[in-house]
Amino acid sequence: MEITQICATEANLHLHKHVRFKGHVQTIRRMGNLVFLVLRDRTGTIQAVVDNQALVAQTDSLACECPVVLQGQLFPHPRGGAVELRAESIELLSLTTATLPVEVGKSSKVESLTLSAMLDYRPLTLRNPKVRSIFKVAAAICRAFREFLQSEGFTEIHSPKIVSTGTEGGAQLFGVEYFGKQAYLAQSPQFYKQMMVGVFERVFEIGPVYRAEEHDTTRHLNEYISMDFEMGFIESEQDIIAMQTRLLSHIFSFLNQFCSEELKLYGAAVPHFDSIPQIALSDARQLLKEKYAWKGVSTSQDLDPEGERLLCEHFAASANSDLVYVTRYPVSLRPFYAMPAPCGQLSASFDLLFRGLEVTTGGMRIHEPEKLVATMEKRGLDPSSFGDYLQCFQYGMPPHGGLAIGLERLTKQLLGLPNVKLASLFPRDRQRLTP
Amino acid sequence: MEITQICATEANLHLHKHVRFKGHVQTIRRMGNLVFLVLRDRTGTIQAVVDNQALVAQTDSLACECPVVLQGQLFPHPRGGAVELRAESIELLSLTTATLPVEVGKSSKVESLTLSAMLDYRPLTLRNPKVRSIFKVAAAICRAFREFLQSEGFTEIHSPKIVSTGTEGGAQLFGVEYFGKQAYLAQSPQFYKQMMVGVFERVFEIGPVYRAEEHDTTRHLNEYISMDFEMGFIESEQDIIAMQTRLLSHIFSFLNQFCSEELKLYGAAVPHFDSIPQIALSDARQLLKEKYAWKGVSTSQDLDPEGERLLCEHFAASANSDLVYVTRYPVSLRPFYAMPAPCGQLSASFDLLFRGLEVTTGGMRIHEPEKLVATMEKRGLDPSSFGDYLQCFQYGMPPHGGLAIGLERLTKQLLGLPNVKLASLFPRDRQRLTP
Numbered sequence: 093m094e095i096t097q098i099c100a101t102e103a104n105l106h107l108h109k110h111v112r113f114k115g116h117v118q119t120i121r122r123m124g125n126l127v128f129l130v131l132r133d134r135t136g137t138i139q140a141v142v143d144n145q146a147l148v149a150q151t152d153s154l155a156c157e158c159p160v161v162l163q164g165q166l167f168p169h170p171r172g173g174a175v176e177l178r179a180e181s182i183e184l185l186s187l188t189t190a191t192l193p194v195e196v197g198k199s200s201k202v203e204s205l206t207l208s209a210m211l212d213y214r215p216l217t218l219r220n221p222k223v224r225s226i227f228k229v230a231a232a233i234c235r236a237f238r239e240f241l242q243s244e245g246f247t248e249i250h251s252p253k254i255v256s257t258g259t260e261g262g263a264q265l266f267g268v269e270y271f272g273k274q275a276y277l278a279q280s281p282q283f284y285k286q287m288m289v290g291v292f293e294r295v296f297e298i299g300p301v302y303r304a305e306e307h308d309t310t311r312h313l314n315e316y317i318s319m320d321f322e323m324g325f326i327e328s329e330q331d332i333i334a335m336q337t338r339l340l341s342h343i344f345s346f347l348n349q350f351c352s353e354e355l356k357l358y359g360a361a362v363p364h365f366d367s368i369p370q371i372a373l374s375d376a377r378q379l380l381k382e383k384y385a386w387k388g389v390s391t392s393q394d395l396d397p398e399g400e401r402l403l404c405e406h407f408a409a410s411a412n413s414d415l416v417y418v419t420r421y422p423v424s425l426r427p428f429y430a431m432p433a434p435c436g437q438l439s440a441s442f443d444l445l446f447r448g449l450e451v452t453t454g455g456m457r458i459h460e461p462e463k464l465v466a467t468m469e470k471r472g473l474d475p476s477s478f479g480d481y482l483q484c485f486q487y488g489m490p491p492h493g494g495l496a497i498g499l500e501r502l503t504k505q506l507l508g509l510p511n512v513k514l515a516s517l518f519p520r521d522r523q524r525l526t527p
Numbered sequence: 528m529e530i531t532q533i534c535a536t537e538a539n540l541h542l543h544k545h546v547r548f549k550g551h552v553q554t555i556r557r558m559g560n561l562v563f564l565v566l567r568d569r570t571g572t573i574q575a576v577v578d579n580q581a582l583v584a585q586t587d588s589l590a591c592e593c594p595v596v597l598q599g600q601l602f603p604h605p606r607g608g609a610v611e612l613r614a615e616s617i618e619l620l621s622l623t624t625a626t627l628p629v630e631v632g633k634s635s636k637v638e639s640l641t642l643s644a645m646l647d648y649r650p651l652t653l654r655n656p657k658v659r660s661i662f663k664v665a666a667a668i669c670r671a672f673r674e675f676l677q678s679e680g681f682t683e684i685h686s687p688k689i690v691s692t693g694t695e696g697g698a699q700l701f702g703v704e705y706f707g708k709q710a711y712l713a714q715s716p717q718f719y720k721q722m723m724v725g726v727f728e729r730v731f732e733i734g735p736v737y738r739a740e741e742h743d744t745t746r747h748l749n750e751y752i753s754m755d756f757e758m759g760f761i762e763s764e765q766d767i768i769a770m771q772t773r774l775l776s777h778i779f780s781f782l783n784q785f786c787s788e789e790l791k792l793y794g795a796a797v798p799h800f801d802s803i804p805q806i807a808l809s810d811a812r813q814l815l816k817e818k819y820a821w822k823g824v825s826t827s828q829d830l831d832p833e834g835e836r837l838l839c840e841h842f843a844a845s846a847n848s849d850l851v852y853v854t855r856y857p858v859s860l861r862p863f864y865a866m867p868a869p870c871g872q873l874s875a876s877f878d879l880l881f882r883g884l885e886v887t888t889g890g891m892r893i894h895e896p897e898k899l900v901a902t903m904e905k906r907g908l909d910p911s912s913f914g915d916y917l918q919c920f921q922y923g924m925p926p927h928g929g930l931a932i933g934l935e936r937l938t939k940q941l942l943g944l945p946n947v948k949l950a951s952l953f954p955r956d957r958q959r960l961t962p
Contacts, residue, residue: 099680114759114760114925115728116725116923116925117923133728134680134682134727134728134729135680155923157725157922157923158923159759159760159923159924159925161760185760185925185926186894186895186923186924186925186926187923188921188922188923189896189897189920189921190918190921190922192922196922213918214722214915215722215725215726215915215918215919215922216725216918216919216922218722218723218725218726219725219726219922224726224727227682227684227726227727228682230685231682231683231684234683235673235677235683238670238673242670245534245569245570247569247662247663247666248666248669248670249662249666249952250665250735250752250934250952251952251953252735252750252952252953252954252955253688253735253750254701254712254737254749254750254955254960255960256960256961266689266703266704266705267703267704268701268702268703268712269701269702270701270960271739271741271957271958273960275960277689277703284952284953287649287650287653287962288653288952290551290592290650290651290653290654291650291653291654291659291662292569292659292662293550293568293569294569299734299735300685300687300688300734300735302689304706306706314689315687315688315689317685324549324594325549325594325596325620459621460621461624462624480649480650480961480962481962483625483648483650483651483962484650484651485624486623486624486625487592487623487625487627487631487650487651487654488551488552488590488592488593488594488621488622488623489594489621490549490551490594490620490621491620491621499685517684517685517686517687517719517723518686518687518719519687520687520689522706523706525689525690525691525705525708525710526691526915527722527915527916527918
């Protein structure tokens with residue numbers, strides 16, 4: 093007898109066949125002489141029934157999460173819908189040796205854990221189908237990001253994460269002991285992706301970045317995945333905005349096509365748009381003050397989290413848009429390399445807000461070395477400590493710009509998660525270094 | 528008049544058309560009243576001729592590496608072959624402000640630089656078409672790696688690089704100051720990818736790893752890109768070997784298809800194979816001793832670099848194979864999590880050698896928690912410091928295994944580069960933290 097090995101999602105293609113299935117036991121339900129199992133593999137779940145009494149006895153040693161190989165025959169489910177696998181043999185591949193701290197097959201139980209328990213038991217809680225679907229979506233975002241940029245002539249790069257100096261002048265860096273020298277973890281691939289514009293014109297990188305911020309909020313991680321691109325021969329930051337608008341459009345339709353089950357688990361829908369509205373920061377501040385009596389006016393020139401939320405509320409209501417670009421940040425709120433806009437004190441830069449949270453920062457960069465040196469000096473930075481960075485500008489650099497999207501933030505906003513830590517497999521925060 | 532913007536490689540599709548081209552000036556040659564330019568963009572190079580005397584005068588301010596926008600008409604090249612762009616306008620986007628330390632358009636000049644100069648001037652030397660093609664190949668390897676594994680049901684993960692403990696017990700770790708706690712840079716995503724086998728069954732990751740080794744050799748980097756995969760429900764390490772054999776086959780045909788120009792620059796050919804020969808370590812040692820009077824016998828049980836080179840020489844000659852798996856390493860030469868082979872003191876693990884150099888290490892892992900604890904204790908490791916790792920095994924883990932391929936080593940061997948540092952954009956070694 094020929095035995096086909098199947099995945100959960102292929103089961104309906106093999107009705108009445110004898111098949112082999114490998115996966116974890118997700119739930120066990122005993123009803124009289126019958127045992128019903130839900131089995132989980134990388135693609136999904138399948139129901140199995142054990143009615144052979146020798147096999148039923150064998151299930152006494154089964155516990156939830158045990159990996160098994162189950163052989164049997166596929167039948168239509170007696171109550172319609174999916175198929176059911178009638179067990180003919182069960183091989184137990186290994187035993188669980190601890191009592192599970194949570195019924196991992198039940199999303200309601202897993203979701204009711206405290207954040208701390210959810211993360212302490214991460215190797216287990218990630219097995220929950222709803223929890224793991226977060227990371228299916230994150231993987232799909234990365235894949236769609238790369239596919240789109242590759243089709244636009246971008247080349248993937250890998251820049252070092254151990255660096256000798258900070259991108260933005262030294263604050264919020266984690267120190268590394270590097271053979272007796274002081275080194276740091278990169279806050280961003282900024283300098284390197286700019287250097288690589290001189291080489292490949294268009295580059296992207298998906299990799300970790302580090303911020304030694306003491307914040308413990310629902311929007312901060314100390315280590316996160318930054319999706320960066322940088323491109324040369326642009327006319328203004330609008331070229332970057334246009335590229336990202338098309339990029340996001342591609343990512344969202346990719347998710348619709350390949351992650352519809354995962355989105356459904358979260359009741360999430362992807363935004364649809366042809367273009368994304370833009371508003372200058374000063375206009376946004378004015379609007380928030382007038383429409384919402386926003387209080388964030390005096391503390392900082394940037395929008396605070398409440399301001400970001402309200403601004404998105406406004407654009408959702410007035411323009412039916414989940415996304416809004418905030419543009420024309422004052423130069424003083426941006427790093428030294430931000431290109432000043434033609435009009436003076438403002439920069440050719442932008443943030444992208446998505447359903448109330450900043451997910452992208454980007455803009456045009458200064459490409460002339462004298463101007464870079466001048467802005468460094470104006471900020472009290474020593475140009476001689478940026479010698480390697482300045483090198484590429486002396487060799488001729490085209491006008492260029494780029495952006496960075498926070499993978500975890502984008503995933504969080506898309507699925508409506510309450511905390512960005514839930515969108516990181518093994519998050520790092522001020523208190524947490526494990527698992 | 529309609530002006531099409533073109534890339535270098537599209538030029539032959541637009542013969543006699545008026546086009547716009549954006550790129551860097553790679554070389555300038557003046558002949559009487561004519562100026563010949565080679566212009567480079569992300570796709571390749573194109574020749575331009577300036578014969579309009581007003582424009583010729585304008586080229587006085589042009590220097591090699593200046594970014595320009597050139598408009599003109601495309602003609603067949605007077606001496607056949609490629610097309611030539613006859614300039615009608617030249618816009619200089621920015622000036623070079625330093626004398627170039629090397630004629631970057633000439634590969635012979637760039638290749639004759641010392642390694643140190645090659646790396647000191649990295650933002651410039653990477654612009655050389657032959658040098659940059661190394662990283663086109665590296666990007667293509669990553670792309671093909673992901674494409675193949677995605678098609679085999681693997682999910683991409685991102686594991687933390689800031690960790691609380693080493694994978695292999697604490698040696699050769701870079702320390703990180705983490706909010707007053709001692710943390711380290713991850714040597715490998717090993718523990719995390721194993722935990723994720725319980726979640727997704729099949730996972731992969733391409734990301735940086737760190738080794739604080741003091742070696743300064745042609746085969747070591749202190750920060751490199753590790754291409755990892757890990758998969759569950761395997762029978763033995765042969766499942767991992769078989770998966771990698773198909774993976775490499777896919778990568779190599781992808782390179783043949785999409786990087787033929789880059790391979791040609793290095794006179795490189797990809798290996799072709801249906802299967803890859805295997806030899807047990809003890810047999811390899813015996814063979815080397817007998818055939819080559821290999822001296823590496825007494826210093827260590829592993830092969831030394833000379834042994835790896837000779838073994839590959841043997842398999843190239845005897846089996847016409849550029850690749851060979853060395854299998855059955857003694858348990859004592861492998862990390863604690865290596866699965867012992869059925870026969871006892873040997874492990875179900877392997878290395879893959881490629882043209883004289885180890886590029887992959889992999890194997891089956893122990894999946895039963897008691898056995899893991901026992902091997903830890905045998906090696907003097909404290910199981911309580913691996914609590915988070917052990918957690919996933921207590922919840923039921925299938926038999927599993929995986930491997931790690933060094934991206935820079937694979938690229939080096941494929942192109943025949945003399946030093947692995949040349950396959951890293953911005954390499955980190957004992958002395959080098961910049962650029």
